[in-house]
Amino acid sequence: MDLRVGEEVPMEEDDEFTLSRNYFLAKEGSTSRKKSARKLSDIDLVDEQVLRMAVSAIKPKHEKEIESLLKSYKDLYSKWLFELRCGFGLLMYGFGSKKILLEDFASTTLTDYGVVVINGYLPSVNIKQVVITLAEVLSDQLKHKRKNSTGSKSRTQQPFSSQSIEDLLSFLNLQLPDDNDCFICVVIHNIDGPSLRDSESQQYLARIASCSLVRMVASVDHVNAPLLWDKKMVHTQFNWCWYHVPTFAPYKFEGSFFPLVLANCGNSQTTKTALVVLQSLTPNAQSVFKILAEYQLANEKEGMPINALYTKCRERFLVSNQVTLNSHLTEFKDHELVKVGRHADGQDCLHIPLPCEALGQLLQELG
Template sequence: MEPNEIEEDEFGFSRNYFLSKEIGNPGKKSAHKLSDIDLVDEQELRDAVAKIEQKHEQEIDDLIKSYKSLYQEWVLELRCGFGLLMYGFGSKRTLLEDFASSALAEYSVIVINGYLQSINLKQVLITLAELMWDLVKTQTNTSSGTLCKHQQPFNTRSMDDLIAFLNTSHIEDDDCFVCVVVHNIAGPGLRDPETQQYLSRLAACPNIRIVASIDQVNALLLWDKKMVHTQFNWYWHHVPTFAPYKVEATFMPLILAQGSSSQSVKTASIVLQSLTPNAQSVFRVLAEHQLAHPDEEGMPTNNLYAICRERFLVSSQVTLNSHLTEFKDHELVKMRRDSDGQDCLYIPIPNEALQKIMQELSQ
């Protein structure tokens, strides 16, 4: 058979196939729905996943040891002004934290968990600014340089002001820097363009170094040429660990699994434990009201402020708003309007799970 005849034969077959689909029964639709799928409990599914035995443990241990032998090279690259970007299959969380705790012990280190659903980047910048200010004060103690005694509180500054402060060369020693470790820099709480711009500007500050991991192939689409080569100044390292994403997966919903109350309690407790005691007390006030008034649509903001002020938990509406912003960022608290048109706050957690959270907070 001639080549042209073969091509015509294949074309005719494909054309007839699509024609048969169009003529067949285009209006017929499947009666199956996603709701018909028998979903398992999320905690049950996670427990089953945790019981899966890891294979090739000896080979993986040897691989991790080979990475540890490179720690001093990585430190040298940071001292030369590079940012380290770790990529490869498997969770790199344990590897980066071991590198930070062992090889970067003489430096100040801040960790950003990019796998969380929401992250308060401004609080990270405030912490960095306070660390940098302490380094400046330590350096000037042995010199006659002038230092402002009444430094403006960093929490009153904007994001741009904080980066401008960090970008000013306060420290003469180029080998003195603060390292920012970012687990999954393309995670759900960091992947928006504005946050990536702030991170790239932060990486360009003279006394800041970033060590980050990426866990998806589309991460490179977040950065342009300037960000990659000038601001982040990445030094790439292929470090596949083949480790499961146990911690990272705790904060991500599983496919084909129903959310359980025990999982909600676990996730909320982890977030609350990371907050200040005052913030926990404000959350407790809201939770107690919700448990005592299960039929109400929520607690009016004015009522929450009055009770917190009476208990000396907040000194102003601004302070309360900062706590509420933290709660909303972590989806612990939401707002809706009641039948009277008032803005009410409520905790989107079943009362049974909320009681367990309160018990854990009291321990």
């Protein structure tokens, strides 16, 4: 603004100048105030069990409205069944738990078909066991239909548990020209759950969905869930029909396996989690972990060199070669039971990310 001496400043410009000056004075005052020294780590966290009990005691709101909303979706059941019979899959999305909705649809509308429910929100889901269960349910359904039509017993076959996953998928993909309405339904709560998000699990689920005798009904809750699939999986294998069905129901079951933000995940909780993982591994893998834990308790400041671990494991006849040991270590690393570091001398060393007290407790629990 070009102002000459002796000239008057117009009223509008004067107001604008005052406004600007007050703004910068206010900003200057706000930055000069003393900042709080409090940190997030200063929050006094409570025990997880206590917090979960407190959460469960909270009275739910809008129960009537939620129930009314769920009832309104019943009008779509016949349409959903028609689309399943036409070979499509159903994918439900929207805010709120859809567990009650999917199970009500299955129990009221899919009564003429075999139904297998997969809880994708669980910490681990065994895909091979899922395929075995599907094959067993389908086999029973086919036997029942043949018995009703011919009155004769079907011949016995090799147990499904001893067959490969490829053979099981071939069985689920049988062609039955005489009956186009024979299929089994897979209901998956949270197909985008943490244990199913890896590429291998999604590829297997897509192959299951594409089998001629399988129909899939699933729910998603993560905003990026569609990124799990490519075009072929969406349009050819899953063959989704997308439905926006917000329920606004609490994620009571889905959230029960996730750590709470305000919970104190102390040593006891960490030990409990590690114990659950280790108990799912083979006895040899557990013994390898014990050797590593015992070394760490005796040498707190050092990780165990991989060569030393291999020597100990061979002495106790736990592994016969380096490849076997590496497979155990891969499992440990995948479950975040072991971290890999490097010694000052350049050796790769293994370290269990648990304090000594928790590690000792874990060894006692393992026996």
